[in-house]
Amino acid sequence: MQVSSGQTWTVGVTGATGYAGGEVCRLLAGHPHLRLAGVHANTSAGRRLGELQPHLTPYADMVVQPSDAASLAGYDVVVLALPHGESAAIAAQLPDDVLVIDCGADHRLNDPAAWARWYGGEHAGHWPYGLPELPGQREQLATARRIAVPGCYPTSVTLAMAPALDHRLVTPDIVVVAASGTSGAGKSAKTHLLGSEVMGSASAYGVGGVHRHTPEMVQNLSQAAGTNVTVSFTPTLVPMSRGILATCSAPLAPGVDAATARAAYAAAYDDEPFVHLLPEGQWPTTAAVLGANTVQLQLAVDPDAGRLVVVAAVDNLTKGTAGAALQCANLALGLPETTGLPLVGVAP
Amino acid sequence: MQVSSGQTWTVGVTGATGYAGGEVCRLLAGHPHLRLAGVHANTSAGRRLGELQPHLTPYADMVVQPSDAASLAGYDVVVLALPHGESAAIAAQLPDDVLVIDCGADHRLNDPAAWARWYGGEHAGHWPYGLPELPGQREQLATARRIAVPGCYPTSVTLAMAPALDHRLVTPDIVVVAASGTSGAGKSAKTHLLGSEVMGSASAYGVGGVHRHTPEMVQNLSQAAGTNVTVSFTPTLVPMSRGILATCSAPLAPGVDAATARAAYAAAYDDEPFVHLLPEGQWPTTAAVLGANTVQLQLAVDPDAGRLVVVAAVDNLTKGTAGAALQCANLALGLPETTGLPLVGVAP
């Protein structure tokens, strides 16, 4: 399929007043073939978008519309940036040929039992998983009309550890500690997320394997490993708005050295447009990927501790959510995968 | 002049390893007609750009070249992001038909005496001033081949107060206090700019009318007023990387009320693509313009104190420097002025 230079698809975004939805709108402003045609939200219907998202200057005068299937009808593409549990009902009422991209959790897990354990209630079913960098995934996404965008933590952790498991560099017991900016916690006003609380402070939460992104990591990494993996995942909150720095490690398999490990990662990612294995000696920083659809990776072998350590930096709102959504839309619409997606971080 | 969709100009950037030069490169990555063809710097020649500017992923493998006129020959456009005092000598050796854009101070001041007082030494002469929003300036820039980009503080302060002076809303005694992010102080390692020093701290510097951007503000605002103005300017450093929030005020002229003032600003800026007078009740935030070539403005009349107060937010590196450089390049090359320039801030 050939896309003509003037062709555009209309996009409706719901949850547009939140952080993930706002980021979808921001990226659409730079996309040559996708046009933001409507903004929707559960609350705030009737207000100017500019009041709620003052950075979205070109869209300031758009009026927020309700977030129901009727209001969302008529777009070529619908992006759902809603709390989990709200996507399935809307998607079911949209025509099959509308491209629906869910930034929420509803359709990420394959296993209904996992859904029931971690989220509760009945599973809405799983959709093609929007991480094109996984083997075979691009092909699936090219024909999909329903796509589940990965969680921000799983994106970073999966990209960091899948090659190690795929190439049997490590045994399948993964330990992850990830530092996240506060936007990952959303835009609801909560005391512990106030600026006064988070500036100058690092804190842990969801410790002990209870964070809901854990089963998604386990699912992805078990597929990569071809066996069940365990993931000990500890998220921490650090004083920045955006960004995830995931430090991942696992016991080295016998005979694996730094060169072997590096070669496996190079093989996995050298052709990937959005995943950058840094030159030796350079370590990822979240600032370098801020606002970009880019992942920075680096790895080290620790012979004393007998572990492979891989560090990944992503912007939780861009490659971690909204950028992935548009990357998948590009694939599903037959556009070059990188169309309209920033590769350069906003630094310093 | 009509620009065909495939036409490109090559751009060489010197000072590309610093903050202003890095931002020029970042913006070039999103520009459809300008292509970053070479990166240069006073030091670091021979190193990979990726080591020094890890956010410039697509340019990571470019090798830094020396910053002299010979090395800078052959580009269609040369952007100089150098310390003041270094531009004139290089520009003099570049052909007249090369578009040279100076992000430094050398060619901003019209008055050699002002140059001598504030910078010392002989004045290199002034170039067309790169603030297209000033009356008559666009026309001048359209034919220019040498352009002096304004300082970041003068950009915010001039846009904030020129309409008030032009419309005689105030008497010409301006008081400005501006909060700036730390990137305005550059990338040289200095103790007082360490993260440990600046996080959690606000501080004043250059107090009492001694900051070198003062004469540039006086020059611009005197032109707008048609008379000599005074500017009391106090810059402060606040804990963020980017952004300027300039709070400007002056005594109200007799009979001026809020409606009059608002009408004058609307008249000045309603057709400007990059200057946004916010709706009443909404105040500028630097986050809303982060990474964007946008200025947010708001004003208030204080009848008790008898003053007009205008607040402007800009990103010092984007509209305050690199974005302005490309905006001017667009004009000088016959491109639509907004080509390739982000209007949306990177928030949250």
Place this chain on the structure above:
Amino acid sequence: MQVSSGQTWTVGVTGATGYAGGEVCRLLAGHPHLRLAGVHANTSAGRRLGELQPHLTPYADMVVQPSDAASLAGYDVVVLALPHGESAAIAAQLPDDVLVIDCGADHRLNDPAAWARWYGGEHAGHWPYGLPELPGQREQLATARRIAVPGCYPTSVTLAMAPALDHRLVTPDIVVVAASGTSGAGKSAKTHLLGSEVMGSASAYGVGGVHRHTPEMVQNLSQAAGTNVTVSFTPTLVPMSRGILATCSAPLAPGVDAATARAAYAAAYDDEPFVHLLPEGQWPTTAAVLGANTVQLQLAVDPDAGRLVVVAAVDNLTKGTAGAALQCANLALGLPETTGLPLVGVAP
């Protein structure tokens, strides 16, 4: 009066779960003669203080009690850190010999008409004003049993400009732009105070003379000037938890030069334990006074603009609120004024 080394007074703090009340508790932990005997709050009664104020480790197991006069009976000293409008009713029910210190606004303004204009409703009457550095104020506070602690902005601005007005260094038209940390906005969860919103962003609010601290500044500075002053006050929010940096200026009176100005400030503050006029060339930073009851001041004369510029740094929660409360308590209880109050900032 002589205080024996073992003498202690019991203190009850209401609003102890908020930022101001929490800071009172923090400072009490270092005070040799004041003992935190009870913590109270409008909400949260029955909860462990440690859940709500995790930094108050030694008091973690204290249980929050209700905030009413009956619950607050029996303490030697009661500190009210409540929203405005709530102090008067409680204070009226406490015995006259209990030392009651109000960190809120209820009893700061002398003029009932000013109260009605700025806060609305009936004025509760004014109490001795807790800024001992003002002429004659110490004597009044020594015998007071009801004390109104100044607002954080007025503390910084009054100390910055009172000597200039008192010594007729300037004409009485003051312009103030103050950068404040977010804790000044309190601990209520509001979207615009989320960490994601405030980190990386400076913003203005309450522009145009509408901030409620304005009449308190006018009152204090008019007293210092012996005439009515005007104050153009613009507060701004910058990305830090604590601290105010107030940049204040006014037109120089004829014949005033830097030496005259400096001498006036030295005369005013050389004997003050908490106000530090910095050596020439050194400018205040809020980090240097973080957590301390110290004010840093510096001044400059701008002959071009014809203005005196004075910059003050205070910690809004310490010298701006809770430290001032204990400084006043020391005076009222016959203790040395500096007892138990930190002079050293927590930096870096």
Place this chain on the structure above:
Amino acid sequence: MQVSSGQTWTVGVTGATGYAGGEVCRLLAGHPHLRLAGVHANTSAGRRLGELQPHLTPYADMVVQPSDAASLAGYDVVVLALPHGESAAIAAQLPDDVLVIDCGADHRLNDPAAWARWYGGEHAGHWPYGLPELPGQREQLATARRIAVPGCYPTSVTLAMAPALDHRLVTPDIVVVAASGTSGAGKSAKTHLLGSEVMGSASAYGVGGVHRHTPEMVQNLSQAAGTNVTVSFTPTLVPMSRGILATCSAPLAPGVDAATARAAYAAAYDDEPFVHLLPEGQWPTTAAVLGANTVQLQLAVDPDAGRLVVVAAVDNLTKGTAGAALQCANLALGLPETTGLPLVGVAP
């Protein structure tokens, strides 16, 4: 030994112009029996301390003296806050009865081979290790006249994992990822530590077991375990000035559950004045211990991953360095261990 209320010891601090030395001075300002009698530094001799450490207001007029043994003679206590490799020569020239406390690394490692591998050169010998919370350590410190203060990372990690190893809750393969504020990297001006670089960014460094604090952790935890342990340690830099959040985990030993684990930690720390095992459900934050000599700990058992996870928060400059130095001084001088040490964090 009984200390009379008026007894004081004089203290000389070298490295007083750096972050660790400055923190020693700050804490001395609140100590009733230790008096800062002289400040010394390798460079800056002859300058006012106030220029270099503007937060140390009461000491602003002290003049910095040279950092050599002759200049440091005559104090009762000498605190060395110098780069590693500089302490031994000075200490050797000070009389044996002077209490010398080294905040640097020179005397922490027991094994000369470990010193040679990690620091290079000849080992200066080890001194009693200044972590009183380790079994038997208090007794040793009570009679010591030479004390090696632990590194900031080892303090947090040792306190976090020693009980688990001592009680055989885990097998001895520890994984640590620690988020640190930038003050741990010192006050030397380096580009990657500029505010512009660190604000808004998280980054990893010293990955793969190469950080010099690793052998100190291995030493401490091997002692606690009674066997050799491995430690995979990854330090990360996050945008705050102070604080370490260490997330530590290890494989659960058979039969260990949450209650067993909690009981072991309660037994280890219930009587410790500076180590606080938080109530269940509350997680450490570095803000809660900012400026305090307090450690906050919490733990969780992850049955899916089969790991015990322990999170510790300390202020790297206080309990991580200068507070530990004074805690040890208290012990060595026969003072109550908590004398003059803040327990309350400076929050928000």
